[in-house]
Amino acid sequence: MFCPNCGTKNNEDAGFCVNCGTSLVVEIVSDSKEQSQESADSMIPVTPVDSVTSVDSTTSQIPVSPVEPVSPATSVEPVSPVAPVEPVSPATPVSPVSPVSPVSPVYRPRKPLPKKVIGIIAVIAVIVVALIVFIVVGKKSENYEALATKYFIAEQTCKWDTVFDSIDIPDGEFLTKELLSKAQANTSAQVISNYSVSKQNDIYKNILSKDKELADGEISKDVYIEYRIKGESSNTTDTIGVIKLQEKNLLFFDKYKISPDNLVKSNFTIIVAKGAKVNIDGIEVSSKYLKESTSSKASSYSVAKDTYVIDYLFEGDYTIKVTQENMQDYEEEVTIDMDDDSYTYTDAKIDSTVSDKLASTGQDTMKTIYDAVVARKDFSTISSLFVNDTKIQSEAKSTYAYFMDEQITAAGIGLKKVSWTSIKGTVSQDSVGSDGVPSVTITVKGAYSATLTSTYSTTPTDRTGTITSYFYYEYVNGAWSLYDMDLSEIY
Numbered sequence: 001m002f003c004p005n006c007g008t009k010n011n012e013d014a015g016f017c018v019n020c021g022t023s024l025v026v027e028i029v030s031d032s033k034e035q036s037q038e039s040a041d042s043m044i045p046v047t048p049v050d051s052v053t054s055v056d057s058t059t060s061q062i063p064v065s066p067v068e069p070v071s072p073a074t075s076v077e078p079v080s081p082v083a084p085v086e087p088v089s090p091a092t093p094v095s096p097v098s099p100v101s102p103v104s105p106v107y108r109p110r111k112p113l114p115k116k117v118i119g120i121i122a123v124i125a126v127i128v129v130a131l132i133v134f135i136v137v138g139k140k141s142e143n144y145e146a147l148a149t150k151y152f153i154a155e156q157t158c159k160w161d162t163v164f165d166s167i168d169i170p171d172g173e174f175l176t177k178e179l180l181s182k183a184q185a186n187t188s189a190q191v192i193s194n195y196s197v198s199k200q201n202d203i204y205k206n207i208l209s210k211d212k213e214l215a216d217g218e219i220s221k222d223v224y225i226e227y228r229i230k231g232e233s234s235n236t237t238d239t240i241g242v243i244k245l246q247e248k249n250l251l252f253f254d255k256y257k258i259s260p261d262n263l264v265k266s267n268f269t270i271i272v273a274k275g276a277k278v279n280i281d282g283i284e285v286s287s288k289y290l291k292e293s294t295s296s297k298a299s300s301y302s303v304a305k306d307t308y309v310i311d312y313l314f315e316g317d318y319t320i321k322v323t324q325e326n327m328q329d330y331e332e333e334v335t336i337d338m339d340d341d342s343y344t345y346t347d348a349k350i351d352s353t354v355s356d357k358l359a360s361t362g363q364d365t366m367k368t369i370y371d372a373v374v375a376r377k378d379f380s381t382i383s384s385l386f387v388n389d390t391k392i393q394s395e396a397k398s399t400y401a402y403f404m405d406e407q408i409t410a411a412g413i414g415l416k417k418v419s420w421t422s423i424k425g426t427v428s429q430d431s432v433g434s435d436g437v438p439s440v441t442i443t444v445k446g447a448y449s450a451t452l453t454s455t456y457s458t459t460p461t462d463r464t465g466t467i468t469s470y471f472y473y474e475y476v477n478g479a480w481s482l483y484d485m486d487l488s489e490i491y
Contacts, residue, residue, distance in 0.1 A: 001014060001024060003017035003019060003020060003022050003024065004022065004024075005017060005020050005022035006019050006020045006022070008020070010024060144199075144221055144223070144242040144244075144256040145197060145199050145223055147166065147242065147256050147257075147258065148197070148199075148223035148225070148240040148242055148258065149197050149223075149225070150162070150166065151163060151166040151167075151240060151258045152195070152225050152227075152238065152240060153192075154166065156189065156190045156192055156227075157189050157190070158184065158187055158188075158189045160177070160180050160181045160184055161177060161181070163180070163263075164177045164180050166257065166258045167257060167258045167259070167260040167263060167264075168243050168245070168257030168258065168259060168260060169260050169264060169312065170312065172311065172312050173283060174280065174283065174310060174312065174313045174314070175264070175312050175313075175314065179281060179283075179314055180263075180314050180316075182281055182316070182317075182318075183314045183315065183316025183317055183318060183336075184314075184316045184317075185316075185317065186316075186317050187316070190229050190230075191229065191230040191231075192227050192228070192229060192230065193227075193228045193229070193230045194227065194228055195225055195226065195227035195228070196225070196226050196227075197223060197224070197225050198223070198224045198226075199221060199222070199223050199224070219243065219244050220241060220242065220243050220244065220259070221241075221242045221244070222239055222240070222241055222242070223239075223240045223241075223242055224237055224238075224239055224240075225237065225238050225240060240258060240259075241258070241259035241261060242256050242257070242258060242259065243256065243257050243258070243259050244256055245257060262315075262338075263314060263315055264312055264313070264314060264315065265312070265313050265314070265315050265336055265337075265338070265340070266311060266312055266313075267309055267310075267311060267341075268309070268310045268313045268336065268340075268341065268342065268343075269307060269308070269309050269310075269341060269342035269343070270285065270307070270308040270309075270310070270320070270342065270343050270344075271305055271306070271307050271308075271342065271343070271344040271345075271346065272305065272306055272308075272322050272324075272344075272345055272346060272348075273303060273304065273305060273306070273324060273327075273345075273346045273348055274293060274294070274303075274304035274305055274306050275306070275324060275325070276306065276322050276323065276324040276327075276345075276348065277322070277323045277324065278308060278320065278321070278322055279320070279321040279322075279323070280310075280313075280318055280319070280320055280321075281318050281319055285308050285310065289308040289309055289310055289311075290306060290307070290308055291307050291308065291309045292305075292306075292307040293305070293306050293307070294307075303346045305346060313336065315336050315337050315338065316335070316336065317333065317334070317335050317336075318333075318334050318335075318336060319331060319332070319333055319334075320332055320334050320343060320345075322345050322348065324348050324438070325438075325475070326350060326351055326354045326438050326475055327348035327349060327350060327351055327354075327438060328348065328349045328350070328351050328352070330345060330348060330349075332345070348438075349429060350427065350429045350438065350440060355427040355440075358425070358427045358440055358442055358473060358480060359424075359425035359426060359427050359442060360425065361425075361442070361473070361480065362425035362427070362442030362443075362444045362471045362473075363423045363424070363425045363444055363446075365385060365442075365444075365471050365482065365485075366423065366425075366444045366446060366469050366471070367420065367423070368382060368385070369382060369385075369400070369485070369487065370418050370487075370490075371418075372400075373400075373403065373404050373407050373408065373415065374408075374415055374416065374417060374418055376404065376408065379396070379397040379400045379401065382400070383396070383397070385481070385482050386481060386482045386483065387474065387476055387481040387482065387483045388476075388477075388481070389483075392483050392484075395484070396482065396483075396484070396485070399484070399485060399487075403487045403489075406489055407489055407490070409455075412453075413453050413454060413455055413458075414452060414453065414454075415450060415451075415452055415490055416450075416451045416452060416453060416460055417450060417451040418448050418449070418450040418451075418490060419448065419449050419450075420446050420447065420448055420449075421447045421448065421449055421464075422446065422447040423444060423445070423446040423447070424444070424445050424446075425442050425443065425444045426442070426443045426444075426445075427440050427441070427442050427443075428440065428441050428442075428443065429441075430472075438474065438475045439472065439473065439474040439475075439483075440472075440473050440474075441470055441471070441472055441473075442470070442471045442472075442473060443468060443470055444468070444469050444470075444471065445466065445467075445468045446466065446467055446468075446469075447464070447465075447466045448463075448464065448465060448466070448467065448490060449462065449463075449464050450462070450463045450464070450465075450490050451463070452490070452491070463490070463491070465490065465491075467488040467489075467490060468488055469485070469486060469487050469488050470485065470486040471485050471486075472484040472485065
């Protein structure tokens with residue numbers, strides 16, 4: 001059957017065109033009408049040809065019977081008119097219809113959640129995760145036994161950064177992570193075969209009263225760690241004190257630190273000569289640590305000292321350096337432990353360069369003073385050689401006048417002329433000083449050639465010989481000055 005609309009061939013029993021969907025009932029109805037007409041025609045009797053011929057020839061003899069009327073065929077219901085069909089161009093071939101593939105069920109995508117709802121879900125998830133982390137971290141800080149174990153392992157394996165982060169110490173320039181690592185640089189790590197941890201009960205029962213009392217459990221606890229060092233034949237037990245801090249961790253949880261009793265030395269004293277500077281591992285001990293300063297004037301046999309007290313210092317190995325103007329720098333490796341409370345160094349040595357200069361100064365001083373005696377000059381001409389101190393100046397003037405009277409009489413008898421064929425000064429450091437000022441003795445030996453007169457002969461005589469004089473210097477106001485002298489006569 002062909003579609004009256006598009007000309008597509010369809011199955012005989014098709015109700016609609018598979019190509020354009022046009023109803024095919026028209027064709028079916030039309031065929032039925034033609035069949036009905038053909039059936040009606042077949043019901044009318046037909047006279048055979050021969051009989052008709054016979055009748056024509058003998059018309060007057062054989063009468064013709066009238067034909068019975070044919071019953072009208074059953075009327076067919078009128079079909080709705082079909083829309084006019086555009087003629088198909090015969091030149092255009094009709095493509096065969098592809099077989100219809102089975103239709104798959106259609107799934108409609110779900111409608112996405114609004115961004116606002118997604119945002120709320122994300123915020124809730126973040127809050128839940130944060131709450132879990134908050135609780136986990138908070139509970140971890142309350143586990144003081146785990147903290148003590150972590151500290152023990154770090155100390156035994158020389159993990160000093162971890163040790164530093166675990167201990168409860170105040171702020172201080174000598175309590176830094178770097179200084180702890182330096183102080184413990186020579187400590188060897190221990191290989192632990194095994195260990196066990198036990199903690200002190202916070203509450204104990206009084207046997208007599210049967211009352212329960214706190215055993216320091218409110219603010220501190222002790223953790224006992226028994227361990228065996230690899231290669232040793234017996235166990236060792238360390239007691240680690242744990243302190244509960246006043247501040248809370250994350251506002252709600254207890255916070256603990258390790259007591260630094262076995263690592264920190266308190267009130268360590270350093271004693272040096274007055275005016276000396278102290279340096280510990282590159283850090284200068286400033287004047288804020290200076291607690292006491294003594295003067296040597298109280299006793300001529302004592303050394304003026306400065307006493308520094310460092311409030312907190314890690315135990316361990318340090319390099320202590322003492323410096324002082326005009327003195328040699330002194331450096332020493334020092335181990336500070338529980339039994340060491342102080343360090344003393346007051347025996348600074350004069351610097352070799354300074355010593356050489358002082359030896360030359362002593363030689364020049366001896367020449368100047370003997371020339372002044374020969375010329376009978378007043379003390380005022382040489383007073384600048386001495387410390388600008390009233391007492392020292394007065395004593396030096398008396399010494400000079402007495403020597404002049406011994407060397408040359410009022411009558412002019414005595415030393416007339418002196419020259420030095422050789423002269424050499426040697427510096428020795430004194431063990432005492434005035435208010436910590438370095439002091440030295442310059443020993444000057446001179447070979448002389450002199451002219452003298454005596455009461456026995458007014459004729460000048462030439463003499464040669466060797467004398468030794470002593471000149472005492474101290475460093476005051478940035479210069480070396482005489483504070484005393486001991487002269488030898490020339491005979």
